[in-house]
Amino acid sequence: MNVFADFENRVKQAVQPLVPAGEEIDLSRVTVEPPRDAAHGDLATNAAMVLAKPFGMKPRDLAEKIAAALGADPDVATVAIAGPGFINMTLSPAFWTAHLATLLHAGLDYGRGAPTGRKVNVEYVSANPTGPMHVGHTRGAVVGDVIARLLAFAGDDVTREYYINDAGEQVGVLARSVFLRYREALGEAIGEIPAGLYPGDYLKPVGEALAAEFGDTLVGKDEAEWLPIVKDRAIDAMMAMIRSDLKALGVEHEVFFSERTLHAEDGGRIAEAIADLRDKGFVYQGTLPPPKGQLPEDWEDREQTLLRSTEVGDDQDRPLVKSNGAYTYFAADVAYFRDKYERGFSEMIYVLGADHGGYVKRLEAVARAISGGAARADCVLCQLVKLYRDGEPVKMSKRSGDFVTLAEVVEEVGRDPVRFMMLYRKSDAPLDFDFKKVTEQSKDNPVFYVQYAHARSAAIFRQAREAGIATPAYGKVDVAALEGLADVGEVGLLRKLSEFPRLIGQAAEAKEPHRLAFYLNDLAAAFHAQYNRGKDLPELRFVNQAEPELSVARLGLVKAVATVLHVGLDLIGADAPDEMR
Template sequence: MNIFIDFEGRIRAAVEAVLAELNQGDADLTKITVEPPRDPSHGDLATNAAMVLAKPLGQKPRDLAEAICEKLRPDPTIVSADVAGPGFINLRLNAQYWTSHLGDILRLGADYGRCAATGHKLNVEYVSANPTGPMHVGHCRGAVVGDAIANIAAFAGDEVTKEYYINDAGAQIGVLARSAYLRYREALGEDIGEIPAGLYPGDYLKAVGIALSIRYQTTLLDMPEEEWLPIVSSYTIDAMMMSIRDDLKLLGIEHDVFFSEKTLHADNGGPIASAIEALQARGFVYQGTLPPPKGQVPEEWEDREQTLFRSTEVGDDMDRPLIKSDGTFTYFAADVAYFADKYARGFNEMVYVLGADHGGYVKRLEAVAKAISGGQAHLDVVLCQLVKLFRDGEPVRMSKRAGEFVTLADVVSEVGRDPVRFMMLYRKSDAPLDFDFRKVTEQSRDNPVFYVQYAHARSASIQRQAAGEGIDIAAPDTLDSSTLELLGDEGELMLIRKLAEFPRLVKSSAQTREPHRVAFYLYDLAQLFHGQYNRGKDNPDLRFVRADAPILTSARLGLVQAVAFVLAGGLALLGVSAPDEMR
């Protein structure tokens, strides 16, 4: 149950009653929102109803707000309805409403916060690293962010497909194959000397070279390059993708679809040509020239007539080349075909998780979505900023040019999956992130992942304490309203109010593609829970377990279990475990 949706309905009913008295029956109520007030001392809920309706109705916001409050005050669950500032309405609810909502949480259990099916078929494409080497920490953030976005969207009711786009076409694949072939010759005993400039120097290709030597012996040496290159290329890509899949599993990430870019170039680029023809039929393709862009000139820019996508008609800054003057497709043309393929597979919503260096791609990808789908599909691009590694405050260096990586596997091996995933999500994705190996493993309140996981472990410890003292623990979903109404302490009610925010939080996080909201929320919930536990240390009457008050203890254990449900559910959305014990 989402209390914000519940009260949005009540507020709209009050507004409609006011509109009827004003003889205004056609006002737009879609902009009305209900949310927690920024300052909890102002009440439990706040709405902008009067603020968004006053101008179109020709009313003063505070006068309209007071009229709405008059309609709301007879509601038995509302203790007070007050006008604040220029016309906001703050509502305070009675304790029985909150304890009743706690009963709803306990009945729903792990499904609390789950939304009904939306009918949206969502494709989330993330990681999509070039298969030219092992995954390093630079890939890690996008992997975790994309996976969490997909998890949250599924919980929010979308039908989600997790997809990885394999960049197995283009010049970098030839470089990879030649690099692996050099290691193959090395495995056969040849002194290859220093790795030539332009090839991948990393030691990770030594294993591929050895595997090639075992499988093909010396037969590749007798072949011309045009024969061995596709063999080595295919074998090396498969080996790299197997390594990438293994690395992703260390983070608990498994994709539903691995889409090969090479398939777009099959049949002499037939899929790409078809996508361009579809755009042409819609009037989005023409022959022309482009002026040189300001600043750095892109690699694919030509001062000659070429086939262009009229992307400025659908929101882009400039038209984009699709076919060069020599007849070859641009890299962007493959992006067009890839989106067309997704749309043909029935996806009406797409998310691309890209590195911050792809910021210039956002408008052109959005333009492709509008042009191909006729505005029927929605595309979001989520950009992930760089991660800076530190150890005890000192920067950890890595050099891709020299083949020296801090690999994803290295990071997970040192600190564990949970700290990596949680901390990659404990900042908005487009903000830089500092990751300190020591800080993410220390057991303190300053380490968010420990603090949140410890809250869940504490909830389990409280349950064990009650059982150890011989207290009969009722099943959470059997607690009746009269028992739960014993929860009257302000700290207990604050916890329930925080729990009540979870369904709204899930929905908003899914809509905005911002999983960091869940991480922040879990920390705030853990803080309230630890705070209430510590209050019990100072005041024995507030302890969760009181042998002298078994019914009150049952109610408080119900609250503890509800906190555990939400902590575990929220951590699962982030791909983080919820331990029952921490040592």
């Protein structure tokens, strides 16, 4: 149950009788949130502040009327008006006991949303298939994967998709690089790798596989003959490598979409998409003025086929077909979005590197043009990751030659620290990743701190079993057994736990998975603090043989903390350990 959504409805119900007969007042701006200062209560609402003008009243006068109605609610212990008209509520102990029981009945489904019926496509990583994943791809992979997990948990029907950029010139460069390694595998001395080709040793096994399959039969052929063969083998090998790297990170996609499928001799689906947009009045023949600053590669001072994207929110019209008849990269993006829309998706999320910021408006415009507003594109940008080892920059890789690979990072520190720490900053902010710090066993290392909280809860359950005190089980919770949680730290934990369903909804809607990482760290801090209070004050310990009934209630609270930590870590893609070694 979302406590905040529940009380938002209660506040609106309290306001409704105050509306003059025959009038309608918009209540959509009314919110209920945690107060900034926990000393002010459990919940705060802005109702009087946002409704004062429509009601023609002073905010504080309206607040007094709303507060009087809320004070009659049996779940509200006290109501107070703060400042110019904010309303703070403190909930009754009985409400918190009932909510704890609800949480324990829900178990690992606590915070899960009801099915929305909305189909969402999350495309992320989508690196060029020219080599192993590097640390820059790692952040986008984790961010995209956790966004997909959050949306699915919130109730959406989510498809995780990888767009294989296998139609551009970079694939030709890859094939020529592999062909050089093929000749090397046949015994030829190739010398230094020429500029413009990929030098990494990761291509040696691909060349060796070609030599095993074809012998020296490709050597005497013209490039036009061997290039398509080598391209196919090289792309397959790179995608196998990429899938393996992603799997080590705990990332899997349901769909791998090949850009080449959009192309055909007659234009394929790109031509179909342009024809569709032409019929809708969005495609025309014209010229573009030169943009300010550096000219983009696809700009031409000639008549081209253009998308009238300024009519749907873009800051300039975009070329689809160059004057020589070749499609632009953007044309493939248009056809790809149309393909997703025809597959029934109403929201297409693109997780992109920060250098793709210029794509945001054009993709949003494409969505409006193709769907007529029925579907939308939502872009999430990921800033760069800087690697450090004990404060010193890390730049080079033995495997790739010029960058640190995803596999190397995961192998050194483990999947869980990588996934958690890639979320420990908002995605559009730069991130520093220190190999030493993310493996430290200290409260300054968030992933250790959160996982240790779950392990500590398991240790408390073991202690309870040794003392002969049973922990409340999912689905078999006696509400009466949970009464007695009155300490300020215990109530603080109940408040923090109640924020979880709201947090899930907000993080999913905003596509901001860092909120989940921050929340888990805050919950772990509150739990550790209460545990430590019990060291100084034995009467506050979670397990106290002198008070078995109160211990059962406190064990129910610990069970709730462990549940939310487990669910949250699972959404991040990390383990919730019962022991830390």
